[in-house]
Amino acid sequence: MSAPTLMAPAADTTPPARQARGRIGGVTAAFWLFVGPFLVGLVIFVYLPIVWSVVLSFSRAQNTVTPGDWVGLQNYIDLLQPGPFLDSLITFTIFAALIVPLTFVLSLGLALLLNGIRVMRAFFRSVYFLPTACSYVVASLVWKLSIFNGVRFGLANTFLSWFGVDNIAWLATTSPPWYWLVIVTVRLWLQIGFYMILFLAGLQRISPELYEAAAVDGARHAWQTFRYITFPQLRATSVAVLLLLLINAYQAFDEFFNLLGNSSFARPPLVYLYYTAQFNQDFGHGTAGAVILALLIMVVTLAQGRILGFGKAE
């Protein structure tokens, strides 16, 4: 530290590690000053609860979160029997099979439409993005009480009545399962704009020269350009969008809770866990279910890491 003025010109190229050495406390102290507070919180609020949940999941824990009444793997065995927990995984699978491809196609379609215009592009982009400001609770409220209200003044039923169709009880009937239409459209409205922004950013990263080269090579139709240039160039964006969509679908709670409540026919995993742990105070089965879900979601995250190269310096 005594010769900083002399060393200064050379210091620009010296790695920071060398410079920091010799300072009071050095690299280690600096690292813990920056990362320590976050890590302490992470240990208390994330790691400790994970360990606690795993331990508790081997206990009978009715009305208590204190482990002790050991039942081995019984909670897991109960959950993996045909029953509401497996049903909730089936509900998630149906939901994901509907919402993931629909959001993908519609948000990509809107991004392509927007990317091809100049006049009023910012206006349309804002309009499609605006629902991101809305909460699932508010959207569910509008969908349940206004658009898909099961009585005559509901907007969808009013519309159908012009064609002589009788009132449909959208959320109360399971044959046909109209509630999927309500559940899927509410999430589509809320999230399409967000993913459209991701696709727009991806589209704008594609070099215009690629399109020019394609035109020289004789790509005439818009479809050919899309098939051979645009879509392959969007690969990284597409993978990220698909995984984000999948993880978000996996964590679906708000719209199912507010539209369907504790219905027996469409409870995704988090709604099932909410009623098990919070409502019935059965923390043994609740934590066992949470552990199974966390393992599944970690597998997805690790797969995501493999595909996207998580953690690599860019």
Add this chain to the structure above:
Amino acid sequence: MSAPTSALAEQQPGVQEAEVRRRRRRVTPGNVVVAVLRYIALVISAVLFLLPFYLIVRNAISLDTDITAPGWTLFPKKIHWENVPELFTDPSVNILQGLLNSAIIAVLQTVGILLLCSMAGYGLARIPYRWATPIFYAILVTLMIPPSFIIVSQLRWVDTYQGIIVPVIFSGFTTFLFRQYFLNFPRSLEEAARVDGLGYFGAYWRVVVPNSGAFFAAIAVITFIASWNAFLWPLLIGQDSSMWTVQVALSTFLTAQTINLHELFLAAAVSILPLVLVFVFLQRYLVQGVAETGIKG
């Protein structure tokens, strides 16, 4: 972000490319039809996207008898502004408390996340500590793990602000985003600060943070929106009605159906108003933030 590259390409295209470009831009009847179809599709989509907002406003300023009338009308017969004082003076609907709780929680969560996650992200990106990489991976595996009710109940933090606010602050995802951002931050700026005798801490506060305004703003807006709209976590922790956020209050009114329709819709309108304002004034940061972090994340 892509503007510079496309501008560059615009300036110096080869002769052949320029020819192609001219051919592509030529106005043909086919191009006009495509453009018209594009705008028709965009306008129809825009109407569908705005419809729910319109329904909220329409029902908020109507009487219940108008909302439930058999003949559906696009516009209410009369605008009932008196719904506004009715909502805010209805003792059974304490919407102001909900708005206040949401504001306190969203502001403190945003401040906490900006402070802790940015520092952790900087440390992980820039300080060459031996265990930095293993620690980074230990943070990464928590990315998708939601906060837990158990620890909050053991701390006796149920029905407290800190119970709702604090566990959410330790966001592995936001730390990850900050780390990625700082990895790409120009080193030369920090090294200049180092030359001036600043340590990591000084360089961070005096040089890095002041030069990262746009990124901090983007994270702040995204965090604020997520926090304001959060539902499951405040539902678990804020059980007493005095601790309800505006989302929990709306949900309770929706499922219990204890208030008038127009009050419910007006409350919904009031609850999205702050975010619509954020959208109008800060959309630039938001769009840029989503575009950058969504993919890099």
